[in-house]
Amino acid sequence: MTDVRDPLLVACPHCHALNRVPAARLAEAPSCGQCHGRLFEARPVALGVDTFEIHASRGELPLLVDFWAPWCGPCRAMAPQFEQAAAELEPRVRLAKVDTQSEPVLAQRFAIRSIPTLVLFHRGRELARQAGAMGATDIVRWTRAAMDAGR
Secondary structure (H helix, E strand, C coil): CCCCEEEEEECCCCCCCCEEEEEHCCCCCEECCCCCCEECCCEECCCHHHHHHHHHHHHHCCEEEECEEEEEEEHHHHHHHHHHHHHCCCCCEEEEEECCCCCCHHHHHHCCCCCCCEEEECCCEEEEEECCCCHHHHHHHHHHHHHCCCC
16 A cells, blocks of 8 residues: 555646656645646546557556547547546546557457446556446446455
8 A cells, every 4th residue: 555645646638748646745736846737637547559558557546547549429429428537537547448449459469359448557567447338426436346355
């Protein structure tokens, strides 16, 4: 478990630079030391092959990823629910979206067989996975339960 005084490495959702932020100050609207953008905007960040590892392995926040595709009806229906969940889960969890149509390498790497699929990562390790569309309340509940189980 992380001490609230220990700094965490937080990847910027804009330039993807890593920033050291004391855990106790995550909720104080920290900004990136490189691009000066806000580190938390209460919405998911789009990730691709070139930025995924920075957030999933090098960043120290849990990362909840929605693997989706633009042609998928349930994915489109869940998108606003996922964004609403981001507003509740940040800054303790980073939420991200991976378009499996544009990023087939990531979909293959994580053996995504159905979409939408949520995968929770922490420090490069997969903690939990859930296939199927969910509402915001269920996303938040599932994520918190998976984080508690992963400790």
